Amino acid sequence: MDWSLFYHYILIMKTLSRVLLFVCGIALLVVLFVPMWRIELDAPQYPEGLMMQIYPNKLGGNVDIINGLNHYIGMKTLHDHDFVEFKVLPGIIVFFSIACLLVAVLGKRKWLEWLLGIFICFGIIAMADFWRWEYQYGHDLNPDAAIRIPGMAYQPPLIGFKQLLNFGAYSIPDIGGWIFVAVGCCLLALVVFERKLKKAASQLYAAKLMMLLMAVSSMLVSCSSGPSVIKIGKDNCQFCKMTISDPKFGAAYLTGKGKTYKFDDIKCMQDFLKSKQIVSTSSDEVWFVNYLSPHQLIKLEQSFLLQGGAIKTPMNGNLAAFANESDQKQISQSLSASPVIKTSILQ
Numbered sequence: 001m002d003w004s005l006f007y008h009y010i011l012i013m014k015t016l017s018r019v020l021l022f023v024c025g026i027a028l029l030v031v032l033f034v035p036m037w038r039i040e041l042d043a044p045q046y047p048e049g050l051m052m053q054i055y056p057n058k059l060g061g062n063v064d065i066i067n068g069l070n071h072y073i074g075m076k077t078l079h080d081h082d083f084v085e086f087k088v089l090p091g092i093i094v095f096f097s098i099a100c101l102l103v104a105v106l107g108k109r110k111w112l113e114w115l116l117g118i119f120i121c122f123g124i125i126a127m128a129d130f131w132r133w134e135y136q137y138g139h140d141l142n143p144d145a146a147i148r149i150p151g152m153a154y155q156p157p158l159i160g161f162k163q164l165l166n167f168g169a170y171s172i173p174d175i176g177g178w179i180f181v182a183v184g185c186c187l188l189a190l191v192v193f194e195r196k197l198k199k200a201a202s203q204l205y206a207a208k209l210m211m212l213l214m215a216v217s218s219m220l221v222s223c224s225s226g227p228s229v230i231k232i233g234k235d236n237c238q239f240c241k242m243t244i245s246d247p248k249f250g251a252a253y254l255t256g257k258g259k260t261y262k263f264d265d266i267k268c269m270q271d272f273l274k275s276k277q278i279v280s281t282s283s284d285e286v287w288f289v290n291y292l293s294p295h296q297l298i299k300l301e302q303s304f305l306l307q308g309g310a311i312k313t314p315m316n317g318n319l320a321a322f323a324n325e326s327d328q329k330q331i332s333q334s335l336s337a338s339p340v341i342k343t344s345i346l347q
Contacts, residue, residue, distance in 0.1 A: 025100035036176035074145025227260035247294035256283030267317025288321035304328035309336035
């Protein structure tokens, strides 16, 4: 996988998140100039219907006609100065607009989550306050009204439709309300997206860390001094399965991945390789036990070999290894053994 492309992808998406936050901030400023909610009234005597629009700072629509009708059933008349919400709502909208722009500039994921939480809380409080106003408006009636129906209340619906005498009342968001809904959905989508992005970045970091650890492990293996020491009387030969008992003979095969195969005789190692139980690679290494120092392993390329004569090995390979040429020559005379060409060992 191309990590640079993945990082580039993350960068682009984070930029898009900020752009969307800028759009949300500007959109909220638009709410200051358009109606947020509307209540529509349909009745036979008003075929074109009546409508009251609620702006952030005033009422609009057919308010005077609605006030005239409500007078007959004892409902209070509606005036802008009666609503404290009209004094604080524009400031709240400006606050959320600035907050969106600020989070977009700073790019703090935690701040985005806080913004969403505060925005949702405001929406819940606003709808609860709207319901409270509708309840008081529909239930607090003048007892001296011209038209009185015992037990009848005229509370408009919070959202949706409700029949009030011969009027059908519809309560729905207007342009500003739908902008608020769209901004809330956008903030929620951005929070979900940024969390997934964070998770993806964490997985990417973990993957790269794992690759780094594997690389370091590989380096440690490649830089190690060789395979683990053969334990006489404890380790078994990989090929013949016999316990390795003679300390002067033996061999080890170290794979490029760091796995060691131990043998009680060089011949066993030769037979093991010929059996094709493993696939040899150029990074594999061959090591022999030093005949004169049983606890020392010698790499094939640095070893000097003798065969035959008085040399007798566990599986009759009759091969012995030495760390230097002088030892090889000295032992070859005393044991009547012959030097061996190393390249022939693995053939």
